[in-house]
Amino acid sequence: MATIQDIARISGYSIGTVSRVINNRADVSAEARRKIEEVVREQNYQPNSSARMLRQSISSEISIVVRGVRNVFLQSLLEGVQIRIRDNGEIANVQFIRETDDEVAVAVQVLQNLKPKGLIFLGGSTKNFQEDFSKINVPSVLISADASGLGFDNLSSFTTDDVNAAARAVGELVSQGHRRIGILGGYPGDAEGMRPNDSPAQRIRGALEELEKSGIAFDLERDYEESPFSAEGGYHTAEKLLLRTPDLTAIFAISDSIAIGAMRAFRDMGLRVPEDISVVGFDGITAAKYSVPRLATIQQDATLLANKSVDDLLMRISYERTAVHEKIPYLYVNGESVAQPRE
Amino acid sequence: MATIQDIARISGYSIGTVSRVINNRADVSAEARRKIEEVVREQNYQPNSSARMLRQSISSEISIVVRGVRNVFLQSLLEGVQIRIRDNGEIANVQFIRETDDEVAVAVQVLQNLKPKGLIFLGGSTKNFQEDFSKINVPSVLISADASGLGFDNLSSFTTDDVNAAARAVGELVSQGHRRIGILGGYPGDAEGMRPNDSPAQRIRGALEELEKSGIAFDLERDYEESPFSAEGGYHTAEKLLLRTPDLTAIFAISDSIAIGAMRAFRDMGLRVPEDISVVGFDGITAAKYSVPRLATIQQDATLLANKSVDDLLMRISYERTAVHEKIPYLYVNGESVAQPRE
DNA sequence: CTGAAAGCGCTTACAG
DNA sequence: CTGAAAGCGCTTACAG
Numbered sequence: 261m262a263t264i265q266d267i268a269r270i271s272g273y274s275i276g277t278v279s280r281v282i283n284n285r286a287d288v289s290a291e292a293r294r295k296i297e298e299v300v301r302e303q304n305y306q307p308n309s310s311a312r313m314l315r316q317s318i319s320s321e322i323s324i325v326v327r328g329v330r331n332v333f334l335q336s337l338l339e340g341v342q343i344r345i346r347d348n349g350e351i352a353n354v355q356f357i358r359e360t361d362d363e364v365a366v367a368v369q370v371l372q373n374l375k376p377k378g379l380i381f382l383g384g385s386t387k388n389f390q391e392d393f394s395k396i397n398v399p400s401v402l403i404s405a406d407a408s409g410l411g412f413d414n415l416s417s418f419t420t421d422d423v424n425a426a427a428r429a430v431g432e433l434v435s436q437g438h439r440r441i442g443i444l445g446g447y448p449g450d451a452e453g454m455r456p457n458d459s460p461a462q463r464i465r466g467a468l469e470e471l472e473k474s475g476i477a478f479d480l481e482r483d484y485e486e487s488p489f490s491a492e493g494g495y496h497t498a499e500k501l502l503l504r505t506p507d508l509t510a511i512f513a514i515s516d517s518i519a520i521g522a523m524r525a526f527r528d529m530g531l532r533v534p535e536d537i538s539v540v541g542f543d544g545i546t547a548a549k550y551s552v553p554r555l556a557t558i559q560q561d562a563t564l565l566a567n568k569s570v571d572d573l574l575m576r577i578s579y580e581r582t583a584v585h586e587k588i589p590y591l592y593v594n595g596e597s598v599a600q601p602r603e
Numbered sequence: 604m605a606t607i608q609d610i611a612r613i614s615g616y617s618i619g620t621v622s623r624v625i626n627n628r629a630d631v632s633a634e635a636r637r638k639i640e641e642v643v644r645e646q647n648y649q650p651n652s653s654a655r656m657l658r659q660s661i662s663s664e665i666s667i668v669v670r671g672v673r674n675v676f677l678q679s680l681l682e683g684v685q686i687r688i689r690d691n692g693e694i695a696n697v698q699f700i701r702e703t704d705d706e707v708a709v710a711v712q713v714l715q716n717l718k719p720k721g722l723i724f725l726g727g728s729t730k731n732f733q734e735d736f737s738k739i740n741v742p743s744v745l746i747s748a749d750a751s752g753l754g755f756d757n758l759s760s761f762t763t764d765d766v767n768a769a770a771r772a773v774g775e776l777v778s779q780g781h782r783r784i785g786i787l788g789g790y791p792g793d794a795e796g797m798r799p800n801d802s803p804a805q806r807i808r809g810a811l812e813e814l815e816k817s818g819i820a821f822d823l824e825r826d827y828e829e830s831p832f833s834a835e836g837g838y839h840t841a842e843k844l845l846l847r848t849p850d851l852t853a854i855f856a857i858s859d860s861i862a863i864g865a866m867r868a869f870r871d872m873g874l875r876v877p878e879d880i881s882v883v884g885f886d887g888i889t890a891a892k893y894s895v896p897r898l899a900t901i902q903q904d905a906t907l908l909a910n911k912s913v914d915d916l917l918m919r920i921s922y923e924r925t926a927v928h929e930k931i932p933y934l935y936v937n938g939e940s941v942a943q944p945r946e
Numbered sequence: 947c948t949g950a951a952a953g954c955g956c957t958t959a960c961a962g
Numbered sequence: 963c964t965g966a967a968a969g970c971g972c973t974t975a976c977a978g
Contacts, residue, residue, distance in 0.1 A: 354695075546833075658953080
């Protein structure tokens with residue numbers, strides 16, 4: 261492996277000048293730049309990142325913290341983020357944590373150990389950010405929760421417009437004539453360490469607003485069941501909800517995984533989807549396109565979320581910019597899981 | 604942030620001795636060890652990994668290369684691997700590459716840039732290893748393809764017994780009375796840069812052996828269709844296969860994603876699963892448990908594959924051991940997607 | 947068992 | 963515009 265010493269010796273310049281060329285500093289003569297760049301190419305020289313990090317006491321990597329390893333939508337988001345980072349010639353490391361772990365606490369530790377130059381959070385609850393994010397001083401992005409209310413100038417956030425999207429999903433059920441609609445998943449209000457700006461809460465909010473606007477009665481105690489973001493969670497909570505409230509004719513699940521588990525539960529209870537009960541999901545994961553019946557859902561734009569987030573982070577790493585908070589458009593996708601209520 | 608200098612100053616020992624304590628060297632007095640460890644704890648000292656890497660010219664990270672971002676089974680494997688690595692206090696970075704990319708070429712580059720102390724490959728074709736793995740000199744593990752024939756002493760491999768598992772899956776179809784069985788996915792023989800030891804080829808082999816043993820005729824041109832590892836791939840190739848060969852009564856898909864896409868395609872063609880056509884998958888992903896109908900499949904033990912692979916890698920990083928090649932047990936899981944052929 | 951010192955490969959004031 | 967030199971925080975022969 262060639263080092264900066266070799267390049268200096270071969271090119272006839274000092275290592276200082278070589279370093280300046282490598283780092284694209286302006287104060288180098290065109291002549292020196294040309295010659296040194298040629299040698300760099302010839303020798304296939306790659307700067308030693310450890311030495312660089314040691315000197316600058318910051319790594320050249322970006323750390324990604326994924327909260328909720330079972331969440332299929334986050335996986336597609338992660339894929340998009342990784343690809344965008346690589347396409348920009350940057351390197352990322354990933355930390356997977358459980359849905360119950362504290363992503364900010366993990367990030368603080370990662371920051372100490374790996375010294376990333378930027379952080380990306382996939383999934384997360386604004387509560388943890390509120391409490392501990394002040395310990396983090398590198399540019400960061402939170403994807404899938406709105407951090408605008410938190411007031412950190414090094415934290416951007418990109419998210420689907422959860423309130424409107426959920427309202428749209430419920431609106432589809434209402435327009436089919438449903439008046440007895442159940443909700444699966446999410447957290448109403450300030451429960452369980454969640455905050456009103458987290459997407460589970462936002463989706464509930466959008467759904468409730470739409471119901472109210474349509475003059476449809478809804479009772480959280482009776483028509484709603486909390487659920488983890490998984491098919492397994494959806495299966496069990498759907499069963500529980502429908503045993504308690506058998507007159508429901510439609511379900512809004514705040515994630516496709518939950519919806520798919522719910523559809524399977526209904527089937528096992530002897531109910532047909534959509535003839536006996538309609539289901540709408542949220543996310544637009546692959547499984548929703550191939551399920552039987554095909555799931556009607558809100559399609560989030562994972563690619564756009566990923567690309568915008570990475571681009572914003574890279575800009576803020578290199579230049580002085582303020583954090584932004586942006587809502588990404590969604591699409592309602594028809595499926596086979598919604599029909600008019602019986603009789 | 605405390606440095607080794609601070610610990611030396613506070614404890615009254617030299618930085619050499621502190622370094623020896625941190626690295627658990629034997630040649631330190633109990634007294635010195637006790638005192639220094641106390642100061643380390645008090646100061647919450649974390650060695651600077653960049654300095655360490657620079658000095659030792661090797662990173663303390665493990666790099667994971669995932670080939671086939673769309674492959675759901677690899678995602679669950681990745682999850683298991685990550686968790687096992689973290690549970691052992693180690694740090695991993697992940698590189699996602701496309702199914703068509705060369706995982707060994709990427710690894711060579713990663714090795715140069717990140718200098719990981721070990722490599723884990725999720726998915727991969729032995730062809731690329733055969734050609735270029737000699738350039739890689741750190742302990743490595745290949746998961747989901749058998750590398751025993753390659754003869755690299757720094758490359759272990761862990762894989763499900765694909766031949767027997769595929770034979771078992773097809774055997775279930777045969778025992779139900781099926782004689783016209785189609786196969787979806789995989790590569791027979793040496794096609795497309797695949798090698799006979801790669802799992803797609805092994806699964807085909809097991810299936811063909813079982814068919815032959817049962818005296819069932821099979822024509823690759825007529826009864827088989829190649830498919831990418833995805834629901835989308837399964838959807839299109841299943842349709843193509845059945846339009847060409849409509850007398851098939853059962854399908855063996857070499858992955859659950861393919862099987863799920865196939866079931867959806869059959870439904871859209873007006874066929875019922877399993878009444879009109881039976882389907883068996885391979886992998887045991889979550890979606891298979893919640894699909895309608897539930898998919899009969901081979902359940903691979905992702906957790907055991909992940910744990911054994913990580914444990915083996917960590918042992919070989921720390922100690923002089925030879926690489927191993929191990930087959931992990933599988934389970935056949937009954938579903939609702941298999942029935943006897945009609946009439 | 948311990949300390950003093952070299953050196954890993956860089957970046958960056960400082961001088962000219 | 964360029965070079966010489968300090969120093970980032972460690973590890974590891976070397977000497978005692």
